[in-house]
Amino acid sequence: MTGLQELLADIETLVCCESPSSDHEAVARSAEVVAALGRKLLAAEPERIVVDGVTHLRWRFGDGPPRVLLLGHHDTVWPTGSLRTHPFSVREGVLRGPGCFDMKAGVVMALHAAATVPDRAGLSILVTGDEEIGSPSSRALIEQEAQDCDAVFVLEASADGGALKCRRKGVSHYRIEVTGRAAHAGLEPEKGINAGIEIAHQILAAAALADPEAGTSVVPTVVAAGTTVNTVPAAASVAVDARVWNEAEQLRVDRAMRALRPVLADATVRITGGINRPPLEESSSSGLFRLAQDLAADLGLGELTAASVGGASDGNFTAGMGIPTLDGLGAVGGGAHADHEHVVVAELPRRTALLTALVENVLAKRDPSDATNPAGDSGTARR
Incomplete structure (x- = not known):
């Protein structure tokens, strides 16, 4: 599994670069921090895609179109200066700091998971900068990147108790x-x-x-x-x-x-x-969720549960296109957007290992028509 101390250090680096969605300069600074983390872990420079002043980052591996997309965002709802009242900390197994749960820990987890995949051909990582305000400048980019994918894994934080988000309004x-x-x-x-x-x-x-x-x-x-x-x-x-x-x-x-x-x-x-x-309907996530359950059992991570939530994410866009999408693969914790926002430290390497296994499994199935393809029975027709 990914080293816990390195995960914690990288999450601290990202949390300590404040990035409220409405401040394009702050988001651009945060993008450079994410880019540096990716460069260190992946030995690859991302594309910097600026749309309407908002900075998004994309890594693509291999020569063909992406088959697996890791999707996250590095903007937060927290205004600049929040670190003064909500400083980064790790105490008694709990990590705190503005945006740690939603969803800077998830961004770091995505980069660490990708770093441990031996053959990344077909993998794309997209980290956007305006999800918290409805993704006005990134929606087209997200949909473009996902259109040929067999699976989209969304690094938004988990639901209560670590449940994966298999249905969103x-x-x-x-x-x-x-x-x-x-x-x-x-x-x-x-x-x-x-x-x-x-x-x-x-x-x-x-x-x-x-x-x-x-x-x-x-x-x-x-x-x-x-x-x-x-x-x-x-x-x-x-x-x-x-x-x-x-x-x-x-x-x-x-x-x-x-x-x-x-x-x-x-x-x-x-x-x-x-x-x-659009809604992320259960049919979009069911095949990938069953795969995640099997892989979690193989890894000794215990039983995974599914949740339906009222909040939306960028995974709604990809599910609305008919692309198999599994959400809530990021940090386990709670308090998104609130004073008690936090991450359970012990779950970070465990969930990163699960994400790595999911990516490797889907990339290994090179034939999308393969009957064993976990994404192939989602029941959702691509639009």
Whole structure:
């Protein structure tokens, strides 16, 4: 197994380079740290791909198109200066620091796993810089890199207890904007068109699209309306977060959101946004999960469990393309985005060994039509 002390040292190096998604210069500095770690471990320089100011890194091995993709991100939600209040530490078997769990430990694990694969031909490693804000500049790159792959292994952190993430909800983001007409709230309110009242109607209509039995949530979040306490609001808006388990539900909600119409006479309603990430359905991960279970048993790592989670990742993109995708292969721990974010140290070499075995196994099956191909029975047609 990969040496624990080297893993810890490399995670510390990466965690101590802060990389909030919105700060492109900080993300670029972090990319150089990741590149240096990869150069040390892989004896190979990555491509630096800058899209809309965001720095992404890619390593490719072999002459043909990638067959296995290790996918991760090096940006975090933590603002610059977080190390002052949440310093890197390793105490009593627990590693802490901003972004350690989500997902800088996973990036380091990917590099260490790749370093121990004897024949890397067909392997690609993609580390993006804007996952935490929806991957606006990296989605096309991710989909391009995954299109010919037999397997995508996502180094996002595990679910509770180390479970692999075999099912993720799809995510859609919308913004409802209402235009009314301002008027003095005391002298002549009847001459106004109250955008606040209209947005209230729209909030209720959007929320009613949820289907708890299907696991579909449609949640109005950030609301804004009005200018002063004595003025009928001329404008209002609300953000809406929708999450679903399957494509049919995602399309239903999308159509219904776009069909919203004003209730008040002469008010106007504008809907923007849409589907951000398709669902990662269980059919996309089932074959690879069974392989991971078998390999974990062979390695003496104990029983692996699967989890369904409401959050999305870049693995949703590749699963949506019909590429077999297994997520949650990164650190075991908890507290993503929170003050108690942490990694269980003892699991780092164990999970890195599992990742290495997965990569080696899929790369060894050179014929994608091989009936023993673990990715071949995912049940998902490529789109």
